[in-house]
Amino acid sequence: MPFPPPLRWAVELDGAGRHPAAWRLPGACPGDLFTAAHWRRLAATVEAADLDLLVVPDAYRLQSAGERDQRGRLDAVAVAAHLAPLTRRTGLVPVVTATHTEPFHTQKAIATLDLTSRGRAGWQVEVSTTPAEADLFGRKPVAPADELWREAAETVDVARRLWDSWEDDAVVRDLATGRYVDRDKLHPVDFAGGFFTVKGPSITPRSPQGQPLVVVPVRDEPSLALAAAQADVARLETASPERAAAWAARLPDATVLLDVEILLRRGAGEAAGVAAQLDAWSPGHAPRTLRHVGTPDTFRGLVQALPAGVDGVAAVPLDLPGSLDVLTAEVLPRLPRPVVRGTTLRERFGLPRPVSRYAREVPA
Amino acid sequence: MSAKRQVHLGAHFPGVNQTTVWRDPRAGSQTDFTSFEHLARTAERGLMDFFFLAEGLRLREQGGTIYDLDVVGRPDTLTVLNSLAAVTTHLGLAGTINATFNEAAEVARQFASLDHLSGGRAAWNVVTSSDAFTGENFRRGGYLAHADRYVRAREVIDVARAFWDSWGPGALVADPELGVFARDVHDVGHHGPQFDVRGPGLLPRSPQGHPVLFQAGDSDDGREFGAAYADAVFTMHGTLEAGRRFTADLRARAVRNGRSGEDLRILPGASFVLGDTEAEARENARTIRFQQVGPQQAVAFLEQVWGRDLTGFDPEGPLPVQDPDLTATIAQGRTRFPRDRVEVAREWRELAAANGWSARELVVEVSGRQQFVGTPEQVAAEIDEYVQADACDGFILVPHLTPTGLDEFVDRVVPLLQERGAYRTEYTGTTLREHLGLTHPHDASRALDPAPRTA
Numbered sequence: 107m108p109f110p111p112p113l114r115w116a117v118e119l120d121g122a123g124r125h126p127a128a129w130r131l132p133g134a135c136p137g138d139l140f141t142a143a144h145w146r147r148l149a150a151t152v153e154a155a156d157l158d159l160l161v162v163p164d165a166y167r168l169q170s171a172g173e174r175d176q177r178g179r180l181d182a183v184a185v186a187a188h189l190a191p192l193t194r195r196t197g198l199v200p201v202v203t204a205t206h207t208e209p210f211h212t213q214k215a216i217a218t219l220d221l222t223s224r225g226r227a228g229w230q231v232e233v234s235t236t237p238a239e240a241d242l243f244g245r246k247p248v249a250p251a252d253e254l255w256r257e258a259a260e261t262v263d264v265a266r267r268l269w270d271s272w273e274d275d276a277v278v279r280d281l282a283t284g285r286y287v288d289r290d291k292l293h294p295v296d297f298a299g300g301f302f303t304v305k306g307p308s309i310t311p312r313s314p315q316g317q318p319l320v321v322v323p324v325r326d327e328p329s330l331a332l333a334a335a336q337a338d339v340a341r342l343e344t345a346s347p348e349r350a351a352a353w354a355a356r357l358p359d360a361t362v363l364l365d366v367e368i369l370l371r372r373g374a375g376e377a378a379g380v381a382a383q384l385d386a387w388s389p390g391h392a393p394r395t396l397r398h399v400g401t402p403d404t405f406r407g408l409v410q411a412l413p414a415g416v417d418g419v420a421a422v423p424l425d426l427p428g429s430l431d432v433l434t435a436e437v438l439p440r441l442p443r444p445v446v447r448g449t450t451l452r453e454r455f456g457l458p459r460p461v462s463r464y465a466r467e468v469p470a
Numbered sequence: 471m472s473a474k475r476q477v478h479l480g481a482h483f484p485g486v487n488q489t490t491v492w493r494d495p496r497a498g499s500q501t502d503f504t505s506f507e508h509l510a511r512t513a514e515r516g517l518m519d520f521f522f523l524a525e526g527l528r529l530r531e532q533g534g535t536i537y538d539l540d541v542v543g544r545p546d547t548l549t550v551l552n553s554l555a556a557v558t559t560h561l562g563l564a565g566t567i568n569a570t571f572n573e574a575a576e577v578a579r580q581f582a583s584l585d586h587l588s589g590g591r592a593a594w595n596v597v598t599s600s601d602a603f604t605g606e607n608f609r610r611g612g613y614l615a616h617a618d619r620y621v622r623a624r625e626v627i628d629v630a631r632a633f634w635d636s637w638g639p640g641a642l643v644a645d646p647e648l649g650v651f652a653r654d655v656h657d658v659g660h661h662g663p664q665f666d667v668r669g670p671g672l673l674p675r676s677p678q679g680h681p682v683l684f685q686a687g688d689s690d691d692g693r694e695f696g697a698a699y700a701d702a703v704f705t706m707h708g709t710l711e712a713g714r715r716f717t718a719d720l721r722a723r724a725v726r727n728g729r730s731g732e733d734l735r736i737l738p739g740a741s742f743v744l745g746d747t748e749a750e751a752r753e754n755a756r757t758i759r760f761q762q763v764g765p766q767q768a769v770a771f772l773e774q775v776w777g778r779d780l781t782g783f784d785p786e787g788p789l790p791v792q793d794p795d796l797t798a799t800i801a802q803g804r805t806r807f808p809r810d811r812v813e814v815a816r817e818w819r820e821l822a823a824a825n826g827w828s829a830r831e832l833v834v835e836v837s838g839r840q841q842f843v844g845t846p847e848q849v850a851a852e853i854d855e856y857v858q859a860d861a862c863d864g865f866i867l868v869p870h871l872t873p874t875g876l877d878e879f880v881d882r883v884v885p886l887l888q889e890r891g892a893y894r895t896e897y898t899g900t901t902l903r904e905h906l907g908l909t910h911p912h913d914a915s916r917a918l919d920p921a922p923r924t925a
Binding site for chain 2: 129130131134136137139140141142145166167168173174175176177178179180181183184185187188189190191192206207208209210211214215217218219221222224238241242243244245272277279281283284285286287288289292301302303304305306307309310311387
């Protein structure tokens with residue numbers, strides 16, 4: 107195996123960071139978290155460091171019921187869409203949950219993000235596992251994880267069909283016949299699954315990438331099954347290198363990123379001190395995945411010893427902008443990075459632009 | 471400061487509709503972001519109140535196949551508006567979102583997010599549908615009884631407002647010394663025929679408190695809904711007198727709903743055609759109308775009214791001799807034709823005969839929207855006259871070209887409205903509510919909410 111392998115980088119930006127007390131740190135500007143200015147500042151840092159993916163998390167629940175913790179989130183598609191005209195390179199990946207939303211709305215929102223970002227849209231699929239999220243919609247009770255991920259799989263499947271439902275050359279603007287569009291190049295998807303039906307075709311024409319990138323978090327067997335079937339990029343949420351390697355082996359068709367919660371400072375003592383302060387302010391916040399509290403050097407060491415089959419890192423700063431600034435200024439410049447060719451996210455990942463499945467079915 | 475009533479203007483993106491002329495060599499893309507950006511920047515250069523996007527949720531069909539003669543396909547409304555929020559600074563961003571096919575918690579959060587990210591420039595044009603044809607793209611399928619569409623719309627807004635208010639004023643404390651991020655966050659509890667929801671809003675109050683609500687709909691139900699709920703009503707309008715009657719009716723209905731009649735902006739959609747002389751403008755308008763109604767479109771229009779397949783019909787000859795077939799629904803995904811179609815056909819035959827019009831010429835005459843046609847001076851004077859007479863508060867301009875259709879209006883008509891003292895010379899506020907002269911919903915002086923419908 108060649109060393110070092112080409113490394114992929116995603117970063118997930120969650121308000122003032124994933125730690126619920128991070129808003130109290132100096133430099134956090136907690137009054138600005140719901141403003142465009144906050145997101146513009148972070149996106150400028152991510153873009154300048156040429157990270158591959160900027161993930162905006164989302165969920166239909168508050169992060170906490172306590173008044174001391176960070177609470178509230180802007181709609182992730184809205185944030186990504188806002189950043190689209192302000193960035194040129196990094197892929198924009200909002201989380202959209204599949205459990206209570208309409209697949210038809212989700213697919214056209216992501217296709218449109220692809221239009222307004224000129225080919226840099228992705229979609230991270232999530233499910234809603236709590237009664238609180240079900241109560242916010244009041245349409246159906248909460249379901250077990252395997253059922254939720256099977257429903258999510260249907261949602262991804264129908265989204266991908268709808269993204270193909272307009273062939274690339276469907277708009278003809280034919281003056282002689284008066285036709286704006288060739289209706290033979292628009293296809294109903296006629297999807298009938300176990301959870302819903304969708305007629306199609308999409309209302310939105312095929313987007314610049316044809317198929318925006320689908321990102322799937324892997325944390326259990328049901329999410330691994332969806333990632334294996336549908337993911338372009340998989341994020342492994344585990345602290346175990348053995349489990350990460352075992353999952354990666356089952357994802358031969360995806361770019362595999364290992365999730366790492368980071369708290370980085372230039373000195374090890376400083377990093378440990380900040381982490382201890384955060385946990386003192388808001389105790390009992392367990393890591394969701396591998397966590398690294400340390401320096402640029404210790405983090406580079408981790409990155410250079412990733413488990414087999416892992417192509418890169420999905421960094422989740424516990425605090426913002428602190429750990430993001432250290433990551434982009436001190437870590438990334440000293441690691442080998444692949445040369446990026448092209449302007450779309452698929453090009454960045456070396457993926458071809460797929461032909462619509464319906465165009466393939468009916469040879470010209 | 472002039473005491474003159476001020477003209478309010480919005481800019482309609484010419485996407486999917488029969489006014490858009492795609493045949494013109496200057497017509498650009500209806501989907502590229504550059505098109506949205508150009509029109510929005512032009513509207514902002516013209517100091518307009520807002521940019522307006524329509525919505526569609528299923529491709530229109532005629533005779534069982536996708537209707538292919540007009541522009542087809544649209545990007546997602548909210549996604550486009552959030553991207554436009556990044557490239558504009560003052561312009562309001564109004565999006566049409568159907569109350570039937572969206573969930574209250576979701577749509578409330580989406581508009582609050584747009585309001586946050588734009589710094590208070592969001593507006594929601596609430597439309598309704600009952601339509602099982604569109605419903606086939608959504609989980610629930612078949613959808614609503616026609617009579618229930620405003621029942622659901624009212625409930626969507628009641629629930630959305632409850633979510634918008636569920637963080638108290640000043641709930642976002644964000645004080646690191648005190649160690650309090652947010653307090654005073656309440657659960658919404660709503661149990662009604664359409665929604666049974668519980669839980670907290672997911673965001674602090676947005677800059678406008680409640681994003682501005684637009685509504686369109688001329689039925690009695692629609693007017694009553696608009697008078698009770700809307701900040702601005704998007705309407706059609708004919709003559710100045712008809713506009714005055716409509717506006718007076720809406721303002722009176724608003725008062726009956728416990729609101730000030732002045733706290734409602736009435737904004738008809740209007741197209742415009744300019745020329746250096748009146749004669750040139752009229753000639754330009756005629757050219758555009760015949761581009762909009764090509765021979766194929768004329769036949770398609772008549773098929774919709776006649777409910778019949780008119781393959782082989784010559785649109786340059788007289789109207790069809792048979793009467794409309796009232797049992798057939800030939801067009802899907804369009805607004806219902808509101809009148810008795812047999813009666814309409816009879817009227818049109820008389821009209822065509824009296825004027826010597828071909829079928830296509832008849833369609834050109836009867837399918838047109840309100841237009842301002844004239845020199846820039848004439849158009850500015852006419853717009854001013856409508857507003858001063860309280861036939862409306864201004865207009866939503868519907869250009870016929872994407873994306874440059876507004877350029878000439880901004881360059882030539884806006885300065886004349888300014889000279890007349892009827893239009894702003896700079897933005898004086900930052901939010902859409904301020905542009906429209908509307909009070910903030912949490913201003914104690916305003917009795918905004920109708921009686922809560924929560925049980």
